[in-house]
Amino acid sequence: MKKREVPASVKDERLVKKRRNEMIKGAIALFKQKGFHRTTTREIAKASGFSIGTLYEYIRQKEDVLYLVCDRIYDEVRERMEKDIGTHHATVESFKLAIAHYFKVVDDLQDEVLVMYQEAKSLSKESLPYVLNKEMQMVAIFEEILQTCVQNGVFQLTEQEIKLFAHNIVVLGQMWAFRRWSLHKMYTLDEFIELQTEFLLRGILQKRS
Amino acid sequence: MKKREVPASVKDERLVKKRRNEMIKGAIALFKQKGFHRTTTREIAKASGFSIGTLYEYIRQKEDVLYLVCDRIYDEVRERMEKDIGTHHATVESFKLAIAHYFKVVDDLQDEVLVMYQEAKSLSKESLPYVLNKEMQMVAIFEEILQTCVQNGVFQLTEQEIKLFAHNIVVLGQMWAFRRWSLHKMYTLDEFIELQTEFLLRGILQKRS
Amino acid sequence: MKKREVPASVKDERLVKKRRNEMIKGAIALFKQKGFHRTTTREIAKASGFSIGTLYEYIRQKEDVLYLVCDRIYDEVRERMEKDIGTHHATVESFKLAIAHYFKVVDDLQDEVLVMYQEAKSLSKESLPYVLNKEMQMVAIFEEILQTCVQNGVFQLTEQEIKLFAHNIVVLGQMWAFRRWSLHKMYTLDEFIELQTEFLLRGILQKRS
Amino acid sequence: MKKREVPASVKDERLVKKRRNEMIKGAIALFKQKGFHRTTTREIAKASGFSIGTLYEYIRQKEDVLYLVCDRIYDEVRERMEKDIGTHHATVESFKLAIAHYFKVVDDLQDEVLVMYQEAKSLSKESLPYVLNKEMQMVAIFEEILQTCVQNGVFQLTEQEIKLFAHNIVVLGQMWAFRRWSLHKMYTLDEFIELQTEFLLRGILQKRS
DNA sequence: AATGAATGAGTTTTCATTCAT
DNA sequence: CATGAATGAAAACTCATTCAT
Numbered sequence: 007m008k009k010r011e012v013p014a015s016v017k018d019e020r021l022v023k024k025r026r027n028e029m030i031k032g033a034i035a036l037f038k039q040k041g042f043h044r045t046t047t048r049e050i051a052k053a054s055g056f057s058i059g060t061l062y063e064y065i066r067q068k069e070d071v072l073y074l075v076c077d078r079i080y081d082e083v084r085e086r087m088e089k090d091i092g093t094h095h096a097t098v099e100s101f102k103l104a105i106a107h108y109f110k111v112v113d114d115l116q117d118e119v120l121v122m123y124q125e126a127k128s129l130s131k132e133s134l135p136y137v138l139n140k141e142m143q144m145v146a147i148f149e150e151i152l153q154t155c156v157q158n159g160v161f162q163l164t165e166q167e168i169k170l171f172a173h174n175i176v177v178l179g180q181m182w183a184f185r186r187w188s189l190h191k192m193y194t195l196d197e198f199i200e201l202q203t204e205f206l207l208r209g210i211l212q213k214r215s
Numbered sequence: 216m217k218k219r220e221v222p223a224s225v226k227d228e229r230l231v232k233k234r235r236n237e238m239i240k241g242a243i244a245l246f247k248q249k250g251f252h253r254t255t256t257r258e259i260a261k262a263s264g265f266s267i268g269t270l271y272e273y274i275r276q277k278e279d280v281l282y283l284v285c286d287r288i289y290d291e292v293r294e295r296m297e298k299d300i301g302t303h304h305a306t307v308e309s310f311k312l313a314i315a316h317y318f319k320v321v322d323d324l325q326d327e328v329l330v331m332y333q334e335a336k337s338l339s340k341e342s343l344p345y346v347l348n349k350e351m352q353m354v355a356i357f358e359e360i361l362q363t364c365v366q367n368g369v370f371q372l373t374e375q376e377i378k379l380f381a382h383n384i385v386v387l388g389q390m391w392a393f394r395r396w397s398l399h400k401m402y403t404l405d406e407f408i409e410l411q412t413e414f415l416l417r418g419i420l421q422k423r424s
Numbered sequence: 425m426k427k428r429e430v431p432a433s434v435k436d437e438r439l440v441k442k443r444r445n446e447m448i449k450g451a452i453a454l455f456k457q458k459g460f461h462r463t464t465t466r467e468i469a470k471a472s473g474f475s476i477g478t479l480y481e482y483i484r485q486k487e488d489v490l491y492l493v494c495d496r497i498y499d500e501v502r503e504r505m506e507k508d509i510g511t512h513h514a515t516v517e518s519f520k521l522a523i524a525h526y527f528k529v530v531d532d533l534q535d536e537v538l539v540m541y542q543e544a545k546s547l548s549k550e551s552l553p554y555v556l557n558k559e560m561q562m563v564a565i566f567e568e569i570l571q572t573c574v575q576n577g578v579f580q581l582t583e584q585e586i587k588l589f590a591h592n593i594v595v596l597g598q599m600w601a602f603r604r605w606s607l608h609k610m611y612t613l614d615e616f617i618e619l620q621t622e623f624l625l626r627g628i629l630q631k632r633s
Numbered sequence: 634m635k636k637r638e639v640p641a642s643v644k645d646e647r648l649v650k651k652r653r654n655e656m657i658k659g660a661i662a663l664f665k666q667k668g669f670h671r672t673t674t675r676e677i678a679k680a681s682g683f684s685i686g687t688l689y690e691y692i693r694q695k696e697d698v699l700y701l702v703c704d705r706i707y708d709e710v711r712e713r714m715e716k717d718i719g720t721h722h723a724t725v726e727s728f729k730l731a732i733a734h735y736f737k738v739v740d741d742l743q744d745e746v747l748v749m750y751q752e753a754k755s756l757s758k759e760s761l762p763y764v765l766n767k768e769m770q771m772v773a774i775f776e777e778i779l780q781t782c783v784q785n786g787v788f789q790l791t792e793q794e795i796k797l798f799a800h801n802i803v804v805l806g807q808m809w810a811f812r813r814w815s816l817h818k819m820y821t822l823d824e825f826i827e828l829q830t831e832f833l834l835r836g837i838l839q840k841r842s
Numbered sequence: 843a844a845t846g847a848a849t850g851a852g853t854t855t856t857c858a859t860t861c862a863t
Numbered sequence: 864c865a866t867g868a869a870t871g872a873a874a875a876c877t878c879a880t881t882c883a884t
Binding site: 046059 | 877880
């Protein structure tokens with residue numbers, strides 16, 4: 007699935023990229039604070055460092071900002087994931103590392119992850135699929151890891167299980183962001199990672215025996 | 216924590232209850248469809264079967280509707296849970312049944328659960344704690360079950376683990392609602408329940424050996 | 425000019441009088457605080473000790489309350505004036521006493537006088553004349569006093585002067601109420617009375633010599 | 634006391650001034666007719682020649698219009714007063730001229746003066762002091778004149794008397810506006826000026842002898 | 843390309859008044 | 864007579880979007 011193109015009136019692609027970066031940065035800060043609906047386009051323009059008129063040279067509608075933001079957040083998460091997980095060796099140890107890494111990324115970007123979770127539903131029927139597709143790609147990362155492990159005999163899992171467990175991993179990580187009001191009171195990030203890793207591994211490993 | 220009282224201008228308590236029921240029912244239907252922010256108070260009044268003026272005899276602000284809705288959804292979930300889980304025997308079998316029951320409730324009320332998850336963040340700083348408290352009560356149900364099992368020697372878990380696993384159970388169930396765009400394509404509810412139960416049990420049981 | 429009758433649905437005249445008394449008392453308290461426009465009919469009903477439905481058994485419109493209030497305030501002022509001034513002896517001394525008495529009444533009822541001054545303009549074209557007429561009666565009191573004094577050779581004034589000076593007396597008294605934000609800081613009531621009496625007397629007496 | 638600044642969203646100061654002028658003009662016309670409370674913001678916008686949205690680019694709240702109107706009226710009165718009274722010679726003759734001039738200004742701006750008197754009370758606790766301060770400045774004009782006359786031996790008055798008489802002058806002038814329903818029937822402006830000037834002068838001069 | 847003034851449909855909320863009980 | 868629930872027109876205010884400069 008190709009990226010959904012948000013049309014800009016401005017032709018200079020380099021400029022479009024630059025302005026949109028400013029825009030996304032400003033918008034994320036605002037969305038964190040007050041959510042998409044309570045943030046006005048004027049505020050977004052101001053936070054981005056340009057005028058409301060200029061804002062509309064780079065988007066068509068307010069919703070485009072949300073799409074751009076969601077898109078960017080996923081790219082950010084993905085990028086950070088790939089930096090480390092690219093080198094996966096299909097051992098329990100490296101699986102653990104992958105999970106720990108993912109959880110740390112979630113912790114790092116917890117505001118962003120939260121924004122995504124709470125605001126994505128406001129995307130139009132047109133944009134939503136593109137974002138859900140990105141979420142699928144996140145899941146796919148863990149599917150691949152699990153798959154490799156299965157192929158190397160480290161885990162024994164059916165296709166069905168692989169898919170579900172990948173979802174579980176993704177969700178049990180995101181949990182750290184969207185249930186932080188409760189979890190951060192009880193655990194440090196390291197404790198959380200250790201406990202969840204144990205939990206996940208057992209849930210996945212059992213069959214090995 | 217006591218229920219947060221939403222003041223009504225109308226004095227007849229029975230009537231308030233009745234009208235608010237109509238209101239909540241109407242509002243949930245609308246929130247499902249278009250979310251809290253895109254729903255107008257006039258639409259809520261209309262869907263509830265009374266005029267805008269009457270609506271405001273039973274609430275002070277639009278946000279009160281959201282609070283009432285969230286409150287109701289939790290009560291609904293809780294009620295359904297308690298109907299069955301009251302009779303818990305601290306065996307693996309009955310633990311499985313509890314999970315299956317919870318997942319079925321989530322399936323039954325998936326629209327409502329979704330509304331809760333996506334809109335609760337729009338509650339004011341004043342109301343939010345009351346709703347988060349209700350979510351904690353949901354978690355507490357599973358904490359108790361796990362606790363009983365541990366006391367009876369069925370599971371071996373630390374306090375820390377009990378708390379986290381209870382959260383995990385709750386989240387892995389809600390997942391069925393908030394990731395339905397993906398999960399419902401791959402699994403029937405029964406398959407989902409079976410796979411997740413297996414996963415959870417292994418994650419929890421392992422230490423028994 | 426006859427009193428404008430505000431029609432009531434209730435027939436029992438005694439009851440109408442009683443209820444309206446409660447109403448006027450409650451309304452004045454509210455109008456003092458927040459003015460006619462910012463006071464709601466519900467508040468008036470509550471402050472009067474009965475329900476909104478009952479309120480409308482004794483008036484037709486909100487504006488009727490204002491009319492009744494204005495009417496009552498004038499009656500109050502008049503009544504207090506007449507209690508003392510009835511016995512006027514057409515001497516400078518008794519003229520002074522009349523002024524002092526009037527100023528004290530204004531001081532006593534300053535909130536009421538203020539309400540009158542600030543809200544009377546909100547009366548309908550239908551009611552206004554009746555209230556202005558009452559104001560004219562206030563002026564007439566002093567016209568009469570001046571007239572008597574002129575007839576007895578105490579003052580020498582033309583008809584024109586009598587009318588204007590009567591207005592002046594009334595206004596320079598009301599001033600104590602509607603400029604209290606300034607005057608009360610500078611003078612006690614007694615000082616104010618003394619200074620104004622001197623001022624008035626000189627303005628009026630001069631011609632005697 | 635500095636002017637209270639009413640913030641505008643529009644940055645171009647020249648434009649703000651121009652639009653606010655249109656606004657004030659439109660609003661005064663409406664307030665004269667129906668008072669502040671009965672005038673809607675849409676009516677103000679329409680009378681000002683722009684849309685409701687544009688109106689709110691130049692004010693924050695409806696009340697700001699009232700403040701702007703009151704502020705303007707005082708400036709208008711002051712300006713007209715200063716044009717002539719600047720050259721005051723501390724003689725009875727020039728004192729008479731000052732009064733006559735003031736009374737003529739009141740006559741000229743009687744609608745505006747009325748609006749001020751009847752609506753100022755609707756200003757917020759925040760704005761009121763600024764407007765009362767302007768009223769004090771009006772009084773101060775006559776205080777100065779009286780003071781100068783006293784210093785030059787034209788009148789003999791205590792500080793206390795100066796302050797009170799200045800108030801009296803101001804009020805006996807405004808009277809021409811707020812009691813016009815009665816006074817205009819009995820006197821022409823010139824008659825009123827002559828009679829009041831005589832009255833005032835006697836009240837003030839007496840002590841000379 | 844950038845600006846920001848102008849627009850007006852749309853939103854929440856209030857409140858005088860009615861009328862069935 | 865008294866009540867108070869119901870009504871809906873009307874009010875203040877917001878904000879995404881456009882377009883002339």
